[in-house]
Each structure stands twice: as C-alpha cells, then as structure tokens.
Amino acid sequence: APPFYLDCDTGIDDALALGYMLASPEADLIGIGTVSGNVSAADGARNTLDLLELAGHSGIPVALGAHDPQAGSFGGGAPHVHGRNGVGDVELPASKAELAPETAAELLIRLAHENPGRLRVLAVGPLTNIAEALRLEPELPRLVEDITIMGGAALAPGNITTVAEANIANDPEAAADVFAAEWNVTLVPLDVTMTNVLEESQRQELLSEEHPFPKALGDMLGYYFQFYLNQFGRACSALHDPLAAAIAVGGIQVDTAPVVHVEVDATSGPGRGQTICDMRGRYMGYPEQPGARCRVVLSLAEEFPPHLVDTLRS
Ligand code: BDR
Ligand code: CA
Numbered sequence: 001a002p003p004f005y006l007d008c009d010t011g012i013d014d015a016l017a018l019g020y021m022l023a024s025p026e027a028d029l030i031g032i033g034t035v036s037g038n039v040s041a042a043d044g045a046r047n048t049l050d051l052l053e054l055a056g057h058s059g060i061p062v063a064l065g066a067h068d069p070q071a072g073s074f075g076g077g078a079p080h081v082h083g084r085n086g087v088g089d090v091e092l093p094a095s096k097a098e099l100a101p102e103t104a105a106e107l108l109i110r111l112a113h114e115n116p117g118r119l120r121v122l123a124v125g126p127l128t129n130i131a132e133a134l135r136l137e138p139e140l141p142r143l144v145e146d147i148t149i150m151g152g153a154a155l156a157p158g159n160i161t162t163v164a165e166a167n168i169a170n171d172p173e174a175a176a177d178v179f180a181a182e183w184n185v186t187l188v189p190l191d192v193t194m195t196n197v198l199e200e201s202q203r204q205e206l207l208s209e210e211h212p213f214p215k216a217l218g219d220m221l222g223y224y225f226q227f228y229l230n231q232f233g234r235a236c237s238a239l240h241d242p243l244a245a246a247i248a249v250g251g252i253q254v255d256t257a258p259v260v261h262v263e264v265d266a267t268s269g270p271g272r273g274q275t276i277c278d279m280r281g282r283y284m285g286y287p288e289q290p291g292a293r294c295r296v297v298l299s300l301a302e303e304f305p306p307h308l309v310d311t312l313r314s
C-alpha cells in the first residue's frame with residue numbers, strides 16, 4: 001500500500017479520517033502532523049496520540065505543526081462544533097507516547113525524501129504546515145505523488161462565510177500557496193462532503209462495537225450530531241475528513257470530478273478564503289482545461305456512509 005502523510009486538526013471528523021486511514025488496506029500511514037484549526041495544534045496532537053494508542057497504532061510518528069496561520073493568530077478553534085477538547089468532550093485514555101522531535105513540515109519533507117515519488121499527502125485541516133513545507137523544500141511537489149485536500153466550496157456555499165470553508169478560511173494565505181504549487185491536487189469540497197451525511201442508525205452501529213476505538217468515534221459523533229441538530233434542525237453529521245481519506249485511497253468511486261484551475265482568494269474583501277474553481281465548463285460537460293492540475297470532486301458514484309461504517313468496524 002502507498003505511504004501516506006496525514007495533516008490534520010483533530011477534530012471529530014479528523015478522528016474519523018484517522019480511523020479510516022488506519023483501517024484501510026490501501027494506505028500505509030507513516031506520519032501525521034497537526035495544525036491549529038478545530039483546536040490548537042498542540043491539543044490536536046494530544047488527541048491524535050490518544051486516538052492512535054486506543055486504535056493500537058502508537059508507533060506512527062505525530063509531529064506538532066503551526067500554532068498560528070500565516071497572517072494573524074489562532075482564533076480559538078470551534079468548540080461549539082467539536083467540543084472543548086476537540087473530540088466531543090469524550091475523555092480518551094491518555095497516551096504516554098511522545099511527539100516526534102521535528103515539526104510537522106519537517107516530518108513531511110523527511111518522509112517525502114525517504115519515499116521519492118511515492119509519498120501521498122492527505123490534508124484535512126488548514127494548510128499552514130503544507131505551505132511551510134513548500135517554503136522549506138520547493139522540490140516538494142516533485143517529491144510527492146499527489147495531495148488530497150478537504151476544503152473549499154466549488155459551486156456550493158461556504159460554512160464560515162458565504163463563500164469560505166473553514167480549512168481555507170483559517171489560513172487563506174497558506175491555501176493560496178498550496179494551490180499555486182505545481183502538483184496534482186484532489187480537492188474534496190463542501191459540495192460533496194455536505195451531501196453525504198451519517199445518520200443516527202449508523203452512529204449506533206459504531207457504538208455497538210466491542211472495540212473501544214470505533215465506540216469512542218460513535219461517542220464523539222454524539223457531540224457533532226447535537227451541533228447539526230442545533231444548527232440545521234437535524235441530528236446527523238457531515239463526513240468531511242473521512243470522505244477525503246476514502247477518495248485519497250480510492251476506497252470510494254467518484255462521479256463528477258472535473259480537473260480545473262483553482263485559485264484561493266487571500267485578499268481582505270468579502271471573497272477572502274474562497275476557492276475560486278473554474279467551473280465554467282459545467283455548461284458543456286467540463287471540457288479539458290490545458291494546464292489544470294486540480295481534480296475537484298463534486299459527486300460520488302456510490303454511497304459513502306455505509307462504506308465508512310464498515311471500514312471503521314473492520
Ligand atoms: C473542515 O473544517 C473542520 O472543522 C473539519 O474538521 C473539516 O476538516 C470542514 O469545513
Ligand atoms: Ca479537519
């Protein structure tokens with residue numbers, strides 16, 4: 001299975017993505033970096049170590065990444081969505097494992113050099129660490145196979161502002177750098193993550209597991225479901241990060257996924273944080289765009305929630 005580096009802001013759906021990567025036979029997760037987003041990078045790292053221990057994978061290195069975005073400072077995260085501790089206020093048994101001695105960006109660069117042309121990157125938090133790695137190692141786009149990013153909104157509305165999605169909104173400058181770099185990107189935006197939601201019966205399947213790891217994921221999701229109930233009047237949950245994981249490893253087939261030009265608005269106007277995807281081809285069946293490198297997933301060819309639950313239970 002191909003080696004993967006995961007960059008995350010753990011986070012309830014980040015925990016699901018982590019669980020998916022650990023369970024998938026199509027991925028060999030060899031390193032994880034954390035970034036501030038849902039919680040601080042330090043709290044995200046703590047959560048990640050605890051989750052790895054619970055899942056029986058405490059040997060995977062976890063490196064602390066950027067606390068602050070490129071411009072400004074960390075705004076305190078999203079405790080109303082992910083709980084004060086980031087994992088739905090579920091108390092995970094504390095891991096004794098220590099953080100890797102390097103930063104997240106350094107870990108990514110080292111793994112890319114150790115696996116030239118083979119390392120695959122999955123980024124499900126703000127893109128601060130990835131942009132820093134690009135600055136430190138301009139050859140990174142040629143060293144890695146590709147990068148899959150959960151973030152943005154192509155034709156759909158944002159979830160932080162009218163146009164901006166959280167991972168991009170939390171560090172638009174970094175995102176602009178990452179989308180400007182010359183690598184193959186797969187973007188998994190809100191268009192597809194908000195339309196494939198987990199239902200209560202599926203959460204119950206996780207809770208019914210003997211193993212404490214899927215059970216803990218089901219518990220955390222209780223908090224997420226409550227947020228959706230308050231916000232939208234329906235107890236369910238979007239599956240942003242685990243869907244990006246499944247698309248990255250090829251565990252789920254995509255349907256509409258044109259390869260287009262994407263730019264990030266890092267100006268200070270009302271468009272700040274928008275992923276400007278050139279979707280003009282939509283009217284003509286998405287003809288090829290010369291030089292375009294970003295595959296934007298708009299819809300799936302199969303149902304994701306049952307596949308996620310089956311994978312997490314395996
Ligand atoms: C993204 O923002 C975070 O809250 C989630 O973990 C996900 O990565 C969704 O907008
Ligand atoms: Ca995330």
